[in-house]
Amino acid sequence: MEALSRANGAFALDLYRALSKESPDASLIISPLSISTALAMVYMGARTCTHTEMGKVMRFDQVPEVHSHLHTLMGKITTPSSSHVLNLANRLFGEKNFGFSPEFLAGIQKNYLAELQAMDFLQATEEARQTINQWVKEKTENKIEELLKAGVLSKMTRLVLVNAVYFKGSWMHRFKKEQTQEMPFKISRLETRPVQMMCQTKKLPYGWVPDLEIQVLELPYTQKELSMFILLPPEGKTLIELENKLTIENLLDWTHPANLDDGSDVVLHLPRFKLETSLSLGDTLSGLGMGSLFDEATADLSGMSANGGLFISTLAHSAVCDVTEEGTEAAAATAAIASFCMFREEHFNADHPFFFLIMHNPTRSILFLGRYSGPQ
Structure with missing residues (x-):
């Protein structure tokens, strides 16, 4: 398997x-x-x-x-x-x-x-x-x-x-609609477009890939059988460098539960898209x-x-x-993870292009794969 x-x-x-x-x-x-x-x-x-x-x-x-x-x-x-x-x-x-x-x-x-x-x-x-x-x-x-x-x-x-x-899945930690607000999404260094940005602070599995300066975040659906993983490069860098480094070994390593810290509060901003x-x-x-x-x-x-x-x-x-406040409705890859930061709060601001996937956790199978480059 x-x-x-x-x-x-x-x-x-x-x-x-x-x-x-x-x-x-x-x-x-x-x-x-x-x-x-x-x-x-x-x-x-x-x-x-x-x-x-x-x-x-x-x-x-x-x-x-x-x-x-x-x-x-x-x-x-x-x-x-x-x-x-x-x-x-x-x-x-x-x-x-x-x-x-x-x-x-x-x-x-x-x-x-x-x-x-x-x-x-x-x-x-x-x-x-x-x-x-x-x-x-x-x-x-x-x-x-x-x-x-x-x-x-x-x-x-x-x-x-x-x-x-x-x-169709529901988040384990749903976003509150009243906390969603319009914010700028950085399409590029010179262009922004407004998006409806969902916000929450929760203890979520979080990792860091030092070689590429990539943040990794897991958003589990209820019962954790399925999860969305978001890979966010630093602001100012394109997704191309990340995409060129993606191997299945890297992807499975970066998203492995052993390499994600679930003890820190994550201040999350994620577009509704x-x-x-x-x-x-x-x-x-x-x-x-x-x-x-x-x-x-x-x-x-x-x-x-x-x-x-x-x-x-x-x-x-x-x-x-x-992707909404309630969850996701959808129809339709070696750097080591660094030691976890001692700070107990991480900021994950997905206000620029990011890579994401939806995974079946028991089999580690990728159901959906994509990137969000901003509103078209």
Whole structure:
């Protein structure tokens, strides 16, 4: 399980860095675990070069029995809880004229509780798009209404891979709405924009990374099964230096309970914010080394179907994250920690761009990952 969580985390950070470089100044939110799980269904049907590329990029080649381990991990993460709601759903939408392998369909049903839905992309492209969007809308509690934009699908579409995730959690320590006030958020050295800044002083797990001068703060949700972690660089420094240092080893080390002091009062200022990201990940994943999957000429998905020409034409991902006084609603990586400061009060003022993630603490799995660069 640990090997799988690390593999998923390493892939998550590779994907995040690639997307960050494409839009270096924009806020971003993705659900890497959902993407990994959805791609794993394709990995089950990939062969030869496509299987090799996917295994290398996603680190699946380092995890024995990856599909059964993912099945177990999904079971642990989506176990019903009184503290939060977490729904994760994946589906493959395939052209009905392709005869998909019964062994493949049985495999994704067993390991991912997922189905392949036959679609008529050739004669009913727009109807297919509406069907897929409606499925996503239902799975995300109406938070994501149009995953696939008009024109994304065509008569050449053969297979669409869709992932949907919905999360809603309540803070263990809720903010008081009457303490929220408008304050300036420093977009850059020369620009500020107003945000609604939530404020509280609580004993919260807090750490410090001396090499990068990064503050680390854990905001647990009720029952502490899930937490949001915020990594805040010093004012005046960009997120780029932090992002370049992010490895899964660093991230797990910086956020480990043993490296966070929970005895100090933390004076916290955190923006109330909502992020929405809609992405087509084909080009990004190709750039990471998964190119054959999206290339009709070279893709080998013969484990899905004996028919030739099958490839992933669209990989769409959309995520929404809403952080408020009550908690978070979301739909959609080696420096040592320094000794703790002897002062019993720390100031954590997130009034400039920061990196954040939402983690399932028992498995150390990253559910959401992103950055807040200020109001757009």
